[in-house]
Amino acid sequence: RFSFNMLKSHEADRKPGIIAVLQDVTEQEELERVRQEFVANVSHELRTPLTTLKSYLEALEEGAMHDPAIAGQFLQVLLSETDRMTRLVSDLLQLSRYDARQQLLDIRPVDVSQLLYDVRERFRIRIRQERIDLNLELPGKGLPFVRADRDAVIQVLDNLLSNAMKYSNENTTVTVRATQEDSMVRIEVADEGVGIRQRDLTRIFERFYRVDKARSRSMGGTGLGLSIARQIVLAHGGTIEITSEWQKGTKVSFTLPIEEEREHEAT
Ligand code: ADP
Secondary structure, eight states, X not given: OEEEEEEEEOOTTSOSEEEEEEEEOHHHHHHHHHHHHHXXXXXXXXXXXXXXXXXXXXXXXXXXXXXXXXXXXXXXXXXXXXXXXXXXXXXXXXXXXXXXXXXXXXXXXXXXHHHHHHHHHHTHHHHHHTTOXXXXXXXXXXXXXXXXXXXXXXXXXXXXXXXHHHTOOTTOEEEEXXXXXXXXXXXXXXXXXXXXXXXXXXXXXXXXXXXXXXXXXXTTOOSOHHHHHHHHHHHTTOOEEEEEETTTEEEEEEEEEBOGGGHHHHO
């Protein structure tokens, strides 16, 4: 689409006339549409838990408060909805800091293998509880250090592993694999879970996009985990991709740049 502006030419050295200015506004309109959609989504995402909170509070006020069993149950719902709202707001804040480029990365040489062992440790209890196998595959010759913000990469892996576990059944395996590819290290998180249909796959990194809203919400999801992971990876100069087969499993893979100066130390 184009905007069309007519200007009168007044300059003395030109013949009087009219100048027509054609400007491509497709991109501006697209940005504005995305912005409006985002605001509408945020409002909706916040209103839903608020409606829940209000109805449970009303029920308590109208008498449920005096039945200890019901009151206890209602309070649990209130607490978990409040937690989810808190998570939503902090995810949103984080995204907007990356958008505004205010979130400065603390880039240092990071030992990827060590970081992956640490992340596996963080998930140890959850793995046992959910009866999922977590497989860590690292090259025998070791891996070079990467240039990265350690905490930010941990967050990416937390988001990807939480998803892999959320959308997998018991007695399946989640595999985390790291390999070297030229000047990058590639990290993959692969699961044998529910998978994502091709038609949803193209939109999966969009903010708030969820295949199954009810399932995501009931698991405490905000629909922002993958968008945040993507923002962090791009801020490092890496790339992130997702492949999936419906009912078979999903693989998310991202790259981080190698720290050239430390390369020889680790290999
Ligand atoms: P959420 O908080 O809903 O998990 P994400 O941004 O992390 O938000 O993921 C967006 C959506 O992508 C999820 O709601 C889910 O539908 C789908 N998804 C993400 N990871 C996986 C996975 N490993 N297996 C199947 N579906 C997934």
